[in-house]
Amino acid sequence: MKEAKKKNKLYEGKAKIVYETDNEDIYIQEFKDDATAGDGAKKGKIKSKGIVNNQVSGHLFTYLESYHVPTHFIKTLSDRAMFIKKLEMIPIEVVMRNIATGSLVKRYGVEEGKELEQPILEYYLKDDAKHDPMINEDHILSFGHADAEELKQIQRLTKKINAVLKSFFYRRNMLLVDFKLEYGRYKNGKICLGDEISPDTCRFWDVETNEKLDKDRFRQDLGKVEEAYQEVLKRVLKTVN
Ligand code: TMP
Ligand code: ASP
Numbered sequence: 001m002k003e004a005k006k007k008n009k010l011y012e013g014k015a016k017i018v019y020e021t022d023n024e025d026i027y028i029q030e031f032k033d034d035a036t037a038g039d040g041a042k043k044g045k046i047k048s049k050g051i052v053n054n055q056v057s058g059h060l061f062t063y064l065e066s067y068h069v070p071t072h073f074i075k076t077l078s079d080r081a082m083f084i085k086k087l088e089m090i091p092i093e094v095v096m097r098n099i100a101t102g103s104l105v106k107r108y109g110v111e112e113g114k115e116l117e118q119p120i121l122e123y124y125l126k127d128d129a130k131h132d133p134m135i136n137e138d139h140i141l142s143f144g145h146a147d148a149e150e151l152k153q154i155q156r157l158t159k160k161i162n163a164v165l166k167s168f169f170y171r172r173n174m175l176l177v178d179f180k181l182e183y184g185r186y187k188n189g190k191i192c193l194g195d196e197i198s199p200d201t202c203r204f205w206d207v208e209t210n211e212k213l214d215k216d217r218f219r220q221d222l223g224k225v226e227e228a229y230q231e232v233l234k235r236v237l238k239t240v241n
Helices: 049-065 102-108 137-142 148-170 225-237
Strands: 006-012 016-021 026-031 034-037 042-045 073-076 081-085 092-099 115-125 174-181 183-185 191-193 202-206
Touching: 026 049, 049 073, 049 081, 049 148, 049 225, 092 148, 115 137, 115 148, 137 148, 148 174, 148 183, 148 191
Parallel strands: none
Antiparallel strands: 006 016, 016 026, 026 081, 034 042, 073 081, 092 115, 092 174, 174 202, 183 191
16 A cells, blocks of 8 residues: 655644644654643653654554554654554543552542552543543543443553553563553544553653653653653563563
C-alpha cells in the first residue's frame, strides 16, 4: 500500500499535533518537546521529549498489539511522528494506579508510595476549562460519552494493559506507578487505545532507588528531566528475558 501523504493540521494540543493525510482513515500524530503541568500553569520545553515519546509510544503500542490490545498505531513515520488510525475519541482520561502518589495522595490522604491493595481505576472528563473533573461510570453513561458495552471493554483493556505493562517495566527495573490512557472508536465501532503511552502520561520509579523517571521531574522541578526521558527510552528498547 502506498504511504499516506501529510495534509492539513487538524488539531494542536499541548504536547502533540495531529495532521490529516490523503487517506481519510489515517492521521499523522507528531510529538512536540513542549511540556505543561498544572492545567498549563507551568510551561516549558524538554529537549528531545518528542523523539523519546514517539519511540516509546510506538514500541509500547506494538508490544500491546502482540497481546491483542487494539491500538491506533500503524507505523513510525519519522523521529517525531507516527501514522495512526483515525479514531472518534472519547473525551475521558482513564487513569490506573498501582502505587499511591500524585492527586490520589492529595485527594484522599493515602500514604505516599504505598502499594495499593488493588489497582484503582479512575475516570476524568477531558475538559481543561473545567480542570478535568473526576467522574464515574454513571456520568459517562448519562452524558452519553460511551455505552455500557464500550465502558466494559475500556475497563477490560485498561486492566489488561496494566498487567502487561507492569511486568514489561518491572523486567526493565521500573515500577509502573500509575498511567493515563485515552480511547476512541475505530470506523467499525471497535474500541481502540489512542493517544500516547510515554513518560508524559505514566509514572515510573526505579526499582532499586525509587528515583522518578517521568514528567514528575518537570512538574516538581527535580532536575535531570531530559536524562530521565532518555533513560526510560533506553530501558524500553532493551531486550530482557
Ligand atoms: P495524577 O496523580 O496527577 O492524577 O496523575 C495520574 C496519572 O495520569 C499520572 O501517571 C500522570 C497522568 N496524567 C496525565 O497523563 N495527564 C494529566 O493531565 C494528568 C493530570 C495526569
Ligand atoms: N499535561 C497536563 C497539563 O498541562 C498536566 C500534567 O501532565 O501534569 O495541564
